[in-house]
Amino acid sequence: xxxxxxxxxxxxxxxxxxxxxxxxxxxxxxxxxxxxxxxxxxxxxxxxxxxxxxxxxxxxxxxxxxxxxxxxxxxxxxxxxxxxxxxxxxxxxxxxxxxxxxxxxxxxxxxxxxxxxxxxxxxxxxxxxxxxxxxxxxxxxxxxxxxxxxxxxxxxxxxxxxxxxxxxxxxxxxxxxxxxxxxxxxxxxxxxxxxxxxxxxxxxxxxxxxxxxxxxxxxxxxxxxxxxxxxxxxxxxxxxxxxxxxxxxxxxxxxxxxxxxxxxxxxxxxxxxxxxxxxxxxxxxxxxxxxxxxxxxxxxxxxxxxxxxxxxxxxxxxxxxxxxxxxxxxxxxxxxxxxxxxxxxxxxxxxxxxxxxxxxxxxxxxxxxxxxxxxxxxxxxxxxxxxxxxxxxxxxxxxxxxxxxxxxxxxxxxxxxxxxxxxxxxxxxxxxxxxxxxxxxxxxxxxxxxxxxxxxxxxxxxxxxxxxxxxxxxxxxxxxxxxxxxxxxxxxxxxxxxxxxxxxxxxxx
RNA sequence: GGAGCGUUGGUCAAGGGGUUAAGACACCUCCCUUUCACGGAGGAAUCACGGGUUCGAUUCCCGUACGCUCUACCA
Numbered sequence: 001x002x003x004x005x006x007x008x009x010x011x012x013x014x015x016x017x018x019x020x021x022x023x024x025x026x027x028x029x030x031x032x033x034x035x036x037x038x039x040x041x042x043x044x045x046x047x048x049x050x051x052x053x054x055x056x057x058x059x060x061x062x063x064x065x066x067x068x069x070x071x072x073x074x075x076x077x078x079x080x081x082x083x084x085x086x087x088x089x090x091x092x093x094x095x096x097x098x099x100x101x102x103x104x105x106x107x108x109x110x111x112x113x114x115x116x117x118x119x120x121x122x123x124x125x126x127x128x129x130x131x132x133x134x135x136x137x138x139x140x141x142x143x144x145x146x147x148x149x150x151x152x153x154x155x156x157x158x159x160x161x162x163x164x165x166x167x168x169x170x171x172x173x174x175x176x177x178x179x180x181x182x183x184x185x186x187x188x189x190x191x192x193x194x195x196x197x198x199x200x201x202x203x204x205x206x207x208x209x210x211x212x213x214x215x216x217x218x219x220x221x222x223x224x225x226x227x228x229x230x231x232x233x234x235x236x237x238x239x240x241x242x243x244x245x246x247x248x249x250x251x252x253x254x255x256x257x258x259x260x261x262x263x264x265x266x267x268x269x270x271x272x273x274x275x276x277x278x279x280x281x282x283x284x285x286x287x288x289x290x291x292x293x294x295x296x297x298x299x300x301x302x303x304x305x306x307x308x309x310x311x312x313x314x315x316x317x318x319x320x321x322x323x324x325x326x327x328x329x330x331x332x333x334x335x336x337x338x339x340x341x342x343x344x345x346x347x348x349x350x351x352x353x354x355x356x357x358x359x360x361x362x363x364x365x366x367x368x369x370x371x372x373x374x375x376x377x378x379x380x381x382x383x384x385x386x387x388x389x390x391x392x393x394x395x396x397x398x399x400x401x402x403x404x405x406x407x408x409x410x411x412x413x414x415x416x417x418x419x420x421x422x423x424x425x426x427x428x429x430x431x432x433x434x435x436x437x438x439x440x441x442x443x444x445x446x447x448x449x450x451x452x453x454x455x456x457x458x459x460x461x462x463x464x465x466x467x468x469x470x471x472x473x474x475x476x477x478x479x480x481x482x483x484x485x486x487x488x489x490x491x492x493x494x495x496x497x498x499x500x501x502x503x504x505x506x507x508x509x
Numbered sequence: 510g511g512a513g514c515g516u517u518g519g520u521c522a523a524g525g526g527g528u529u530a531a532g533a534c535a536c537c538u539c540c541c542u543u544u545c546a547c548g549g550a551g552g553a554a555u556c557a558c559g560g561g562u563u564c565g566a567u568u569c570c571c572g573u574a575c576g577c578u579c580u581a582c583c584a
Contacts, residue, residue, distance in 0.1 A: 012584050047583055112582075126510050129580055162582055180514075189512050190580085197582040204584050228513055228579040251514085254577075258520080261576055309533095313522065317532045336522085338515050339577070346521065346534045356547080394546040404545090419544090466543035473544055480544040 005037025007219050009070070010208070012044045013055035016281030016290055017062045019264060019342065020223060020255045023307040027252060028221050029068045030308075030330040037218070041070035042211060043084045046201040053284055056084075062278040066300050067323060080215040085207050092202035095210055095240060096163040096195050100143070104239040105195060107161045108132075108142040109154060131191030134169045163196040165205070165232060173231040178219070178250040178332045185231040193232050205229065209236040212247055220247040224339070225263075227251045250332060253311050254339040264342050266290060274344040278303070297370070297397030298347075302354035306347045311336045320353055352396040360388045367401045371409075374402050379409040386491065390483050404482060408491055411500055412478025417507055419480060420471045424508055431461045431468060432475075436501045445494045451486045475504030 007028045011021055032039040041063065043056050056074065063069055072078025082088055099105035110118070115132070118140065122130035130136060137144060142164070143151045154161070167187050174184040195206040202210070212220060230249065237246040257268045269276035270290070279292035293303050305321055314321075314329045321329070355363070364381075367388055371379070384405075391404040435457050442449060454472075458465055473485045476497065482488060489497045 010584090014584080044584065050583065108582095115582085124510085128510055131580070160582095164582095183513075185513070194582045199582080201582090203582070208584095223578090224514070225578050226584090230513095253515085256577080263577080310521075315523070317523080319521095319533060336515095340522090341520060343520050343534065349534055352547095391546095393548095396546090464543085468543095470544065477544090482545070484542090485544080 003216075003218050005032055005035040005219060006040065006215065006217050007032045007037060007221060008040040008042050008212070008215065008217050009221075010042040010044045010211075011059055012047065012050065013059065014047075014050045014052050015055060015283075016266065016277035016292070017059050017279070018266070019276055019278075019307065022062065022066060022068075022278050022303070023255065023310065024221055024223065024252060025063060025066070025068050026304060026307055026326075027250075027312075027330070027335075030326050031219060031221070031332070032071075033327040034330060038071045039068075040078065040080070040215060040217075041073035041083065042215070043074055043086075044204065044207065045084055045086045046197075046203065046207055048086075048199075048201070058279070058281065065279060065294055066304055068304070085202070085211065088207075088211065089201060091214070092206055092210055093196060093200060096202070096206060099165065099195070099236075099239055100163060102239065103166070104235075105163050105165050106137075106143045106192075107151060107155065108137075108140065108164050108192075108194075109146075109159055109161045110141050111160070114141065132164065133167055133191040134188065137164075137166075137192055160198045162194045162198050164192040165195055165235065167192050167232075167235070173234055175230065175234050175249060177227075178248055179253075179335050180251060180337060183227070183230070185228075187231060187235070190229070190231055193229070195236075205232050205236065209233050209240065209242075213237070213240070213242050213245060216245070217247045219250065221250045221252060224251045224254050250335075253336050255310060256339045256341045258341050258343055272344070274347070297399035298351050299354045299358070299366075299398065302351040305354065306350040310342065311340050320350075320357070348396050355392055355395050355398070358392070360385050360392075363388050363392060363398075366398050367405065370398055370401050371406065374406065376406060376409060383408065383491065390487060390491075394481075394483075403479075407477040407482065408488070411496070411503070415474050415478045415504060415507060416480065417474075420474050420508060423467070424471070427461060427463060428468065428471060429505060429509055431457060431463055432471070432501050432505050434461070436498050436505075439494065439498050439501075442494070445490060447486045447490045450489050450497075454486070471504070471508070472501075475500050 009025045009028050011017070029039050031037070041060070045051055045056070060073065060075055070076070072080065072083065074083040096105060100107065118132070118136065119130055122136065132140065144166070146154070167190055169188055171187040172184050173187055174182060177183050193205050194203050196202055230251070234246070237243055255264045256262060257264050258272060264276060266276045275291050275293045275296050277290055277292040279294040281290045281292065282288070283290070301322065304323060304326070308321060308326050308330070309319060312330065312335045315334055364385065367384065371377070387405050387408045388401070391401070395401050395404055435454065438453055438457060439450070442453060454468070455465065458468055469485055470480070473480065473482065476485060476488050476492065
């Protein structure tokens with residue numbers, strides 16, 4: 001009988017939630033849902049020096065926005081609580097001690113200064129970063145080199161110490177990665193990683209295996225950057241006697257910078273002008289706000305969609321997927337091995353497609369929020385629906401609705417005079433003057449009648465339609481954008497149309 | 510330096526011993542529209558390199574190059 005699928009996303013609460021992080025969540029989520037499994041959120045807060053207030057809440061909020069909520073988490077609890085590593089502190093020591101007793105780990109008393117000195121001393125051209133491992137551990141101050149009575153004396157005296165794994169010499173460690181297939185490493189190449197820090201907290205290496213074991217995780221997804229330390233984890237599963245329960249690994253490809261190479265970072269976003277975090281993140285230290293995809297006007301569905309296909313595809317030409325389709329179609333065999341450069345233009349394309357795909361009802365509230373954010377609160381809701389339908393095809397981001405739709409509800413504050421002025425003349429001024437007079441007398445206010453009147457008047461004055469439409473547009477909306485001018489005129493109404501023409505006329509003359 | 514992982518147009522990518530090597534974004538041209546989009550029709554552009562294996566390699570194998578990740582009491 002197959003075990004019930006359990007996966008986890010285990011971020012450190014150190015700041016904004018990065019694109020790569022959300023994609024890891026997504027793949028976890030899709031895999032879990034696809035197998036009727038459980039998705040757990042575990043907070044890896046073992047490094048109190050990097051802990052950031054509010055980051056955990058922020059992560060939960062991001063997952064909520066994305067629609068990728070965990071089944072078990074610090075917030076909602078679950079059968080394997082607690083879900084914060086800091087609250088699980090006690091259990092790690094016991095396993096670390098067990099490893100010492102078994103001879104797979106040892107106490108190390110070296111100070112940071114001594115470690116630094118060691119690295120300096122053994123540093124050479126061929127080996128720029130000497131490792132605390134076989135060959136060097138014999139020269140350090142640890143329970144392998146010190147006499148037993150001195151070790152117990154140090155321990156009982158409360159001497160600062162860590163517990164390190166004792167990496168075996170020249171052993172080949174092999175495991176199967178669901179994406180990469182069989183991967184092997186030579187154990188001599190990895191150093192004796194610290195398992196338990198001097199403050200009693202576990203490092204990631206110990207914590208991840210103890211927690212994955214105790215939370216019965218069956219499949220572990222993480223970024224490719226973890227591949228080199230995977231042998232340490234595999235060894236730990238083995239030494240702790242849990243090999244049978246070790247999860248299947250999947251090391252996900254990285255999301256790369258759009259230009260050049262390397263992991264995408266927040267700095268790249270700042271530098272190139274696109275978001276990297278799911279939602280706005282405010283740095284507590286300098287109050288600096290980093291804009292997120294949500295606030296920039298992305299739909300969560302689009303955000304998820306673009307992340308899903310960054311490194312995965314279903315083998316067909318389909319690019320637009322709902323979350324339900326993703327759950328159904330996602331497959332690790334179609335996950336790329338190589339990293340993918342992030343392309344913001346394409347990301348926006350996804351959002352554009354999703355806006356077009358959305359029904360007015362779904363967009364309504366979101367557009368209202370955009371309006372509210374710009375200080376527009378009072379308007380006719382029925383008219384708003386009509387407007388949304390009319391302009392949504394030309395909105396790439398939700399925030400574009402401000403430019404594309406606000407002029408239906410309020411006259412433009414400024415108009416783009418410069419676009420009209422060069423070709424402006426007395427005849428045109430006269431045309432609009434006459435037009436406004438005629439509009440006053442127009443009985444039926446609809447697109448057809450307005451357009452007819454406009455054309456007739458243009459013909460009377462002998463001016464080409466095209467010459468007049470741009471100035472008309474500028475008067476009504478303020479700039480070179482928006483739907484057909486006559487649609488706009490009908491929607492904003494007779495009085496408003498005439499007022500805007502008159503105002504435009506005064507600004508142009 | 511070492512190890513691991515990777516490499517199909519500018520970008521995301523399908524494919525995989527024999528194909529005119531899909532598709533999307535971006536770019537260019539044209540149509541539609543005398544706004545901006547949407548939409549439509551075209552175009553340019555790719556298998557990193559060198560050896561094998563093979564009747565035949567983009568595909569399999571080995572090298573090389575390049576890139577990335579790791580090499581912390583950070584995750």
